[in-house]
Amino acid sequence: DSQQLVADMSDPYSTDPQRHAALKPASVKPFNAETPPFLLVEQFITPNELFYVRNHLPVPQVDPETYELEVEVEGRKKCLVLTLDEIKKLPRHTITATIMCAGNRRSEMVKVKPVKGLNWGAAAVGTATWTGVRLRDVLIKLGVDEDDKKLKHVQFEGLDFDPTGKTYGASVPLWKAMSKRGDVILAYEMNGEAIPRDHGFPIRVIVPGVVGARNVKWLGRIVVSENESDSHWQQNDYKGFSPSTDWDTVDFTKSPAIQELPVISAICKPSEGEKVKVEDGHIVVKGYAWSGGGQKIARVDVTADGGSTWFVANLDHQDSAEPPQHWSWTLWSARIPIPSGTKQVELWAKAVDSCYNTQPETFKNIWNLRGVLSNAYHRIKIKLV
């Protein structure tokens, strides 16, 4: 295609795919971009071309005809090498799952104090149906025992690489991969189509309920191991710290790698600063809420008066899966009464999940130097007309 014709050997990003014009870039090389928030809550399933993109490296060019996935257990001779056709012949499994970037909503945390990371708004998140094969089935075929006392982690390597040849990598706990209720899949379809290049063509591992960073794209190799991935992104990134930990005192070995994400919500419509028309003394507020680890959203509360009165939002779209296998977000709306003559209000939203975990109130006390896990109440100011 035209992209290939202009490939520039000095720029590894020159062969990246075309992107939809509506995506709002947070960085261009590597390409990172989010959905406009008002479009995000238009539908339960995010269209592929509007799904947020979080790439750490150039998008690799993978030939599906010659693609091979290596699957092995560290220190054992037996391994599997699967072509795309062989993978597609294994039993199909489809799940609907939300994927979210650890840095979603970082731009709000930054207001407390600067952090290192892409300046994501509230839309580094999306929901899709993913079809592929259960990782569990593949690992059982390889002879992995779910109760193995030594093996603890499943490492994933992408086919994307940096200028030194180092590939992207991450790992998840073995129990998650082997559990019947874990629903980890090697996906080759996203919303009924071949996974687009930006989302991991031809295979992306989908680890539902777990941070996007472990849902490795362009999957090339799987290694079952006693240890976590030794990649930068597993060891020295994507971890939370105390608000008083700075770059001089941080010790990345002291915090666990982020896996299942905490409960979060965001208002997507209206947006910060928007002029909203009051109708019949009310405004309508729409957003999403989600919790990692297969937890379901139990309630979303919205206030327009700093928490003196909370309105319980209507959960407009929520799939029927029960926790701990509820992988998708909840789309919600609330009709909020506005006293006549009010010129502006600040709206707050917070969610509660099926474990009754709830969001922290402010960013001050959850601030961390990488700006991850940015799940405080969402607060926006709007004008009323």
Add this chain to the structure above:
Amino acid sequence: DSQQLVADMSDPYSTDPQRHAALKPASVKPFNAETPPFLLVEQFITPNELFYVRNHLPVPQVDPETYELEVEVEGRKKCLVLTLDEIKKLPRHTITATIMCAGNRRSEMVKVKPVKGLNWGAAAVGTATWTGVRLRDVLIKLGVDEDDKKLKHVQFEGLDFDPTGKTYGASVPLWKAMSKRGDVILAYEMNGEAIPRDHGFPIRVIVPGVVGARNVKWLGRIVVSENESDSHWQQNDYKGFSPSTDWDTVDFTKSPAIQELPVISAICKPSEGEKVKVEDGHIVVKGYAWSGGGQKIARVDVTADGGSTWFVANLDHQDSAEPPQHWSWTLWSARIPIPSGTKQVELWAKAVDSCYNTQPETFKNIWNLRGVLSNAYHRIKIKLV
């Protein structure tokens, strides 16, 4: 014993057991009492006689010689009837698990606005080793299939009953009972002794990671069902609501029954109002932290200046179990510097779990009419000498 001699037929509580004098009662009939907080953090395993007691009804007198546990599937003829000896002959399984009352720390939430419920401090919680048989093993014996599409819940009935003859009851999801990683046990030992009468003699179901109310004592009957328990405590109690929901507007069908509890922490030493000696410019603060659902505590932060500076606590005692099977609390301590001349400080503690869920800052926005899930930052004022 002497209790039996004075049994008074007009008072169903007259045959309740003797209790340790150190327990601090929240109510006498039924008996509800908590451990003195400073004693709670003296040891990782709470001694039986100091373990908090939460009884809804009189303690039943159960004869271990004639005791029988009924286990059945709703609508099926086959059932199991197990004597205590038969239960003890099944494979033994021991776990260490923290149990907490849904109302723990309610006395702090009450300060926002009154609620209905016992006025618990921060010590309606304890940790014990529990030995018994896996509920999973018993249900498999009964022919229950973990992947059954119809059966969803396991109901428990106690042998304790109210004046109308109605027994205490609760249920948990079937996946929790059947999961290899669920560790639900029919326990007959607590810290190596027969379970004391106040804690469920001869059998208490231990559902680790799940609110105390579902860990039914004096277990008499187990029913696998499509439905949750229809008991008052499952249907019309032990549920969370929005801060704006009151007794006129509450609809108990709209909230899920509390199961896995959210992350919590408390300062146990010093206590509110205590005079603490500053040594070498520091004070030492001790407490516990815990999270339901098998999550581990990842970090505890303590501040003495309203969150401007957070100190990361030392996790002094934490067992080695990995999430999602980390059932026990973490005991922590922090050495906090005190500027010379300071006469009093307010200490705050908050915990973060292995899903990076954290506690809400204040009670105002998590207030609920039953005063459950009271897990805001723990804040105490102390005097310095």
